Amino acid sequence: MEVGTVQRAQKNEIIEKLRARADRAGIVVVTDFRGMTVEELTELRSKLRAAGIDYQVVKNTLARLAVKNGVHDALKDHLIENNGIAFGYEDPVVAAKVLVDYAKTSKKFSVKLACLSGKIIDAAGVAELSKLPSKPELLAMTLGTMNAVPTNFVSLFANVIRGALYALTAIKEKKEAA
Template sequence: MSQNFENKKVVVEGIKEKFAAAKSAVLVDYRGLTVEEVTELRSQFRAAGVEYKIYKNNLVKLAIKDTQFESLTNDLTGPNAIAFGMEDAVVPAKIIKEFAKNHKNLELKSGVVEGDYCDFDQMIQIAELPSKEVLIGRFLGSVKAPVSNFAYFLSNLIKEKEGASA
C-alpha cells in the first residue's frame, strides 16, 4: 500500500477518536471568515473546552461510518468545520450562535447532540437553552419556594398565637 493511503488511515483513526470522545459535534460553514475572526472563534472555543477542527469531508465520512454521528454524512458538503463539545454538549451551539450574530459569514449547519441528529432549527433551539447551572438554580428555587412559604406561614401563625395569648 502507498504511504499516502497509510497516512489517511492514521488521520481517519484520529478523527474517529475525536468523535468517540465528544458529547456533541456541530457542523459550521466558515467560508468568508477572516483569519482574525477564526482566531477569535477558536479562542472562545478553547476557553469553553470545545475543540474546533477542519477535516476533509471524505475522511470524516469514513470516520463516522457506523457511529452515532453517521447522520451528519449528508451535511458534509462544501467547506466545513466541526466544533466538538467534549465537556458540555450544548456549549458549541451556544458559542456559534452568539458568534454568528456579529459575523454573518459563519453559518451553523447541523449537529449531533448526545447521539441525536439536529438540523439547523433544532440546533438554534438547543443554543437558546439556559445553561445547566441556571436550570439547576431554577429547579432548586422551585423546590425551596413551597418550603419557605410554609415556614413563613408557621412563623406568622406562632406570632399570632403568642399575640392573642398576651
C-alpha cells in the same frame, strides 16, 4: 516505507482522533467557514476553546469515516462541501450559543446543522437550542425552587405559631384586666 503508506497512516491517525472526539462529544455542529481569514478562524477557535469546544476543519471523506457507526453516524450523509466541525463535550447548549453568537457577528460564518445524541438538527434548531438555559443556569433554577419550598414551609409555621402567640397574649391580657 512508501509515500502512500505514510499518507495512509497519517489519514488513519486523523480518522481515529476525529472518531475519539466524536464519540466523546454530546453535540457535533457542522459549520460553513468559506471566505474566513486565518485571523477570523483563530479568533473563533479561541472563543470555542474557552468554552471547552474543539473545532476542526477536515476533509469530508475523513469526517465521514470518523463518524461512521458511532454516536453521530447520522451526520455522514450531510457532510458535503467545505465544513468546519465543532465538538461540544459538556453542555450542548453552550456549544450552540457560542457558534450561533459568532455567526451573528460574522457574515462569512454560518451553522449548517448539528447532531445531538444521534439526531440531526437543522440550523434553525441549533439557533433554538442556543436560546435554552445552560446546564449551570438550569441547576441554579432547580436549586432555587428546591430552596424556596422549605423556606416557605418554615415561614408558614412561623406565622401559625406567631398567630397562636398573639391569641394567647390577648387572652392573658384580658384575664389580667378582669
